[in-house]
Amino acid sequence: MTDQIQNKSLKEIDQLFHMHGNTSISMLNATGPTIMDSAQGMRITDTDGNEYLDSIAGLWCMTLGYGRNEIGDVAKEIIGKLGFGHTFGNSTCESTTLLAQKLVTMFNSTVPGASISKVFFGNSGSDANDTNVKLMRLYNNLRGKPSKKKVISRTGAYHGLTTLATALTGIPAYHKAFDAPVEQVVRLSTPSYYRFHSDGETEAQFTDRLISELKDAIAREGADNIGAFIAEPVMGTGGMFVPPVGYFEKVQPILEENDILLIVDEVVTGFGRTGKMFGCETFGLKPDFVTLAKGLTSAYAPLSASLISSRVWDVLQNASEEYGPIMHGFTYGGHPLSTTIALKAIEILERESLVDNAAEVGPYLIRKMQEATADCPYVGEVRGIGAMLGVEYVADKATRRPFDPKLGAHKLVAAECAKAGLISRALPYIEVTNMAPPLIITKQDADECVELYIRALNAAMPKLAEMARQSETQAMSEASPAFPNSLNGCRTLA
Ligand SMILES: Cc1ncc(COP(=O)(O)O)c(C=O)c1O
Structure with a gap:
C-alpha cells in the first residue's frame, strides 16, 4: 500500500x-x-x-x-460538550428537541393551513423520502387499508438515490441497471409546459391534460391501491420545471377525494430557495409529509427532517399501545452536531x-x-x-x-x-x-x-x-421515456 x-x-x-x-x-x-x-x-x-x-x-x-465561522464555533462547542446523541427510545439532546420545535413552529406559522405535528430526523434527503413512504405504509396498515401503498411520482422528478428513492425518482439515467422497485410507483408525465405542450395548446389546457392523466391513473390503479403522491414544488434536478398555471390547485382536491396523502419534497425548495421560506407557501400546498434537507443546515452538516402532519400522527399515536415501538431510525439521525448547526443556520437565515x-x-x-x-x-x-x-x-x-x-x-x-x-x-x-x-x-x-x-x-x-x-431529425422527447431498470438496453459484458 x-x-x-x-x-x-x-x-x-x-x-x-x-x-x-x-x-x-x-x-x-x-x-x-x-x-x-x-x-x-x-x-x-x-x-x-x-x-x-x-x-x-x-x-x-x-x-x-x-466560510461561516459562527457555525464552526457552535460545532466545536457541541463536539466538546456532548459529541454524540441519538433519538432511539426516550433519548434525545437539547439541540435536537429544540430544532424539532423550531421546525414545527416555523412551518405551521408560514404555510397557511399547515398542520404539522412531529419531526423525525435522518441524514439525507433520500432517506427522509424513504421514511415518509414507510410512514405512509404504516399509517395505511394501521387504518386497515393494507393495499393502499403505491406512490404517484412524475417523470423528471428527483427524490434521491436510496433504493426506494431511486424508484420514486423519475429520471431514466438514475435507473439504468439498478433494478429499483419501480412496481411500487405510478408514473405521470413531466409538468413542463415549455418542453411538453403540443402545438397550439395553452398552458391552462396543458395543465388540464396533466390533471386528466392523474384522474385516469387513479381510476386505472384504483384509489385503494394508492397511498401517496410525491412532488417537489418546483422540479429541480429534472430541469427547473415551475408547475404550470393552476396545477397544484387542481391536483390537491383530487388527492383529498381519493384519500391519497401528499408528500412534499422540499429538499431543494425549503429554507428560502423559491423566495419564500417554504415552497408549500409559494404554491399553497397542504402536505401530509414534508421532506427537508440541504438548506436545513446550509449543508454545513448532513441532516434531513421528515415533517409529519397531525392527520398521520394521530393514527400512529392512537395505535401505539397495541402496535408497539415503531422500529425505524438511524444512528446519526438527530446527531447533536447537525441539529446544533441547523439551529444556527436557521438563525442566520432569519437574522440576515x-x-x-x-x-x-x-x-x-x-x-x-x-x-x-x-x-x-x-x-x-x-x-x-x-x-x-x-x-x-x-x-x-x-x-x-x-x-x-x-x-x-x-x-x-x-x-x-x-x-x-x-x-x-x-x-x-x-x-x-x-x-x-x-x-x-x-x-x-x-x-x-x-x-x-x-x-x-x-x-x-x-x-x-x-x-x-x-440534431436535424430529432423528434420531441417522449413525455414518458422508458426506465432502463434492468440490463435491457445496456451492453452486457462477456
Ligand atoms: C428534491 C430532492 N429530493 C431529494 C434529494 C436527495 O437528497 P440527498 O442527496 O441528500 O439524499 C435531492 C438531492 O438533490 C433533491 O434535490
Whole structure:
C-alpha cells in the first residue's frame, strides 16, 4: 500500500482509491478529479489555484455561503460538550428537541393551513423520502387499508438515490441497471409546459391534460391501491420545471377525494430557495409529509427532517399501545452536531433576511439571464423562481426541437462555464443548465454570473451550431421515456 501511494499526487491517490458519486468512471479516469481547497461566500478555489463563482451553491445546498465561522464555533462547542446523541427510545439532546420545535413552529406559522405535528430526523434527503413512504405504509396498515401503498411520482422528478428513492425518482439515467422497485410507483408525465405542450395548446389546457392523466391513473390503479403522491414544488434536478398555471390547485382536491396523502419534497425548495421560506407557501400546498434537507443546515452538516402532519400522527399515536415501538431510525439521525448547526443556520437565515434577498436578487438574475440570451438561437427558455433558474437549450428555437440527447449540448456549456470560472450544472434529464446560488448573492454577483455565463455560451456557439445540424431529425422527447431498470438496453459484458 505504501509503495502504491509513495510519490503520488493527491489527484493520483484520488483516482486510485476513491469512487465518486454520479460520475462516469471512464470520464474520471481520463480527466482526473478537481480538488476543491477553500471557499468563502460564493467563491471556491481548487488545489490548482483556479477560482470559481459557485452559481449552484454546491448542490443547491450552501444557502448561507461558504466560510461561516459562527457555525464552526457552535460545532466545536457541541463536539466538546456532548459529541454524540441519538433519538432511539426516550433519548434525545437539547439541540435536537429544540430544532424539532423550531421546525414545527416555523412551518405551521408560514404555510397557511399547515398542520404539522412531529419531526423525525435522518441524514439525507433520500432517506427522509424513504421514511415518509414507510410512514405512509404504516399509517395505511394501521387504518386497515393494507393495499393502499403505491406512490404517484412524475417523470423528471428527483427524490434521491436510496433504493426506494431511486424508484420514486423519475429520471431514466438514475435507473439504468439498478433494478429499483419501480412496481411500487405510478408514473405521470413531466409538468413542463415549455418542453411538453403540443402545438397550439395553452398552458391552462396543458395543465388540464396533466390533471386528466392523474384522474385516469387513479381510476386505472384504483384509489385503494394508492397511498401517496410525491412532488417537489418546483422540479429541480429534472430541469427547473415551475408547475404550470393552476396545477397544484387542481391536483390537491383530487388527492383529498381519493384519500391519497401528499408528500412534499422540499429538499431543494425549503429554507428560502423559491423566495419564500417554504415552497408549500409559494404554491399553497397542504402536505401530509414534508421532506427537508440541504438548506436545513446550509449543508454545513448532513441532516434531513421528515415533517409529519397531525392527520398521520394521530393514527400512529392512537395505535401505539397495541402496535408497539415503531422500529425505524438511524444512528446519526438527530446527531447533536447537525441539529446544533441547523439551529444556527436557521438563525442566520432569519437574522440576515436571506429569504427576502432570494426574492429580490433571484428574479434579477433570471431577468438578466433572459435579456442576455434573448438573441441566442439555441436558448429556448430561461425560467425560474426565486433563486433557482434553468436555461433550456434547443436545436431549433421556432419549433422547440431538442438537441440529440447523445450530444450533450448542455454539458458542453457547463464545461465552458468551468473554464470561464463559473460553476453551473448540466442537469441529467434534458438539456438544461442550472443555477441556484447561495441566498447571500448580491446584484453584483448576479451580474458576474451572467457575464461569465455569456462568455462560456459564446465559446460554445460553434460547437452548438454543429450539434444543431446533427440534431436535424430529432423528434420531441417522449413525455414518458422508458426506465432502463434492468440490463435491457445496456451492453452486457462477456
Ligand atoms: C428534491 C430532492 N429530493 C431529494 C434529494 C436527495 O437528497 P440527498 O442527496 O441528500 O439524499 C435531492 C438531492 O438533490 C433533491 O434535490
